[in-house]
Amino acid sequence: MSPTWKEAYRLHVVAFTELAYQAIYAVRQGNLPPTLAAGSLARKARRRVLQSKLLVSLLLAFITIGTGVVLGTTAKTFLAPALAAPLYDETVIAGLLLLDVAFLWWTGLQVLPSYLSSQVLPTLDALPVPDRSVSRAAFLLFLRLFDLPALTVIAVTPIVVGRALGSAWAGLAIIPGAVSAVVFGLALSLATGKFFLRHVQGATGGSRRGTVLRWAYLVLWTIPAFTMYGYVSLGPGLIGWMTSVTASGAGGALDGILATYPFPLASLPSLLLSGSVTVPDAGLGPIAIVVVGGAVYGSITWAAASWLLDAPGALARASAGGHAGVVTDRRLVPRSAPFAVIVKDLRIASRTPGFAFIILLPLLDAVAIGAWTVLAAPTASGAFNIASAAVATAALLATFFGPAFFAIEVMGYSYTRTLPLTERSLVLGKLSLVTTLYAVAAGTVLGIGLARLFEPLSFLGFILAEFPAVAAAALLELGLLVRVARRRGLPVTNLYSGSWWVMGVSIPGVLMAGVPLALFEIFRSVSVTTGLGVMAAVALAELAVAAPLALAGSSGRGA
């Protein structure tokens, strides 16, 4: 190890404790840590970061193993009997690699604020240490946030692919693809992080145009999350499309796909196993595309990895370069406390991708599936099924991500706690945000799908019947989180601090929102009206139970 890397390693070990401490307790974001001795705070912070990394790694391992099941011959026979084996394998593996890129990218976007707000770099910069050592320390720190997830991708993917394809060589052949997925995921999170600093976080307020622009940028940020969604929902469609392209002999389209990232790297196991990347008599053309493409993407991966060496340091040193816009209106518009909480959350989300994502996901999901309702459903009753699935997804997404709205409170947390804001106002504000999200998403599906819907009044009834269940689920989740935060003095914050609690609380919430949906599916076989009646009755009963539980005694208690 060179002296520079030795020094960087030594620096990063010390700095990582500070980074973990800031990520968990968010002291530089305005929170007060619990009244514990410094040593035990640091130990707890390091343990929580490790737990969160394990959680992300387990999820990645689970996805990879799931893909291994899809790669098996049985699944292929069921999903794509007519597609050539190499093409089927490449498509599934390419989907997995894309998913890895997207997952690491998205995780990076979540973690980046903790990395930047920890202010570790300016502290290291003040030391009499060469810039190069500090830059390398920054790289190691950034890498440390992803070490277990990155290792999981690089280690589990070859094992799963090798086992599914019955060859250790096939497993080894996917290593370049796995490494490139990790490098691209990390590089994308840093590159978009730079963009975010300049155009979103650094954007001044005050004009409608600026706000619209910020939200437009944030829509772009949801793309990685949609890759995950697309993998699950569009994967079978892609395989079907590949089958029809191969059958019709559209070689140009196939060559285009083969040249697109990550197909060349995903094709290496097939190439090694069968000597072919498409159909047996396709000639050398597709193989040449895969080999050249592999070399090109390999070079880009190498360049991205070199860029990554300095990028974390450069990003941490860069200040958000916002410039003062034209001040249009300086007047304050005071609102009721719950409404003020909603407005504050929306404003913070407009400059914070992690929170914007939570708001945009159910809405974009509704728009995407709503449009699909109009375009793809062969019959009106089919349209009802797709539209109700879209509304159900929006309800479940809104309740699953609802607890994350509480995480906004980590910012300026200690200051907010000195304001006379009651727990009731806080919970009601967040509840309104979750239910509004559901209502807007469901209304969008209704609006887009109106032309194709069978019995639009029944569909409206479906949306209204689910509404109390969404409110009950959000109340249950938020009520529990407020209690946790009060008891532990800890803001339930981002992925690296409160993920266990947020996930733990989400499970009963999602169950609560899901039970009326499941009952509708069961009872609609009797009649749609019966299904809706049962659904509404259960949803209202849930609300009657959850509301007093969540709001009892909260009106006089400070948030």
Next chain:
Amino acid sequence: MGTPDSAATPLEVRGLVVRYGERTAVQDLSFQVRTGEIYGLLGSNGAGKSSTMKSVVGLLRPQSGSIRVLGFDPVTQGVEAKRLIGYVPETPLLFDALSAKEFLEFVASVRAIDAATANRRLENFAKAFQIEAELHQPIGLLSMGTRQKVLFMAALLHRPKLLVLDEPLHALDPRSVRIARELLRQHANSHAGGVLLSTHAMEVAERLCDRVGILDRGVLRGEGTIAELRGSASASLEEAFLKLTREEEGVREAVLSLGVD
């Protein structure tokens, strides 16, 4: 909603104890901030000033003792007590993603200040502190001093009965320090409330405080007006401070040890 006891003092602290694990930050601390008074908590770094301030505003739950803000307990009657308090923390950590104007709007909403009053006060404060141009900037982009000004504005927006200021002047420019001092004096005189401020700058205490409590390793070593403290110890407040905190000897030794070899 409770109403404040007009006969009660703005702040009464009795037997306050704050511990962090094994370490005791504040030990059996008692003092009062009277109506119309600016009370200064003077102490070195780590003396327990900020822990006391945080307990008063309800951020820390003390291990024992009692605090009353115009009769309200910040722990059990947090909302009532917080309605009466304006707080400027030592480190201006706020919602970095909100602009200063958006933050002040949130504070005005939670404190239920009507629009006309809030805007009149905002206009006056912004002019006085010369931050009209920065009101639309995200707080994360503001300098430390500008953030401190925003916090001052937020603390004074509702004309609180008790102002709690933790090292309030350290990041301000000389012009703003002067304005802030005048504001605090006016506030103490005209709103029938009190001001509790912490500082380790003797000059701030001498110029601003009616009474001072000297805190050392969590224990109150002395209390009184500046004249009383000077009289009971020696000529300057600094000397009185060093004597009461028994740091005089240590300072002499430290200076000697730092001498040129």
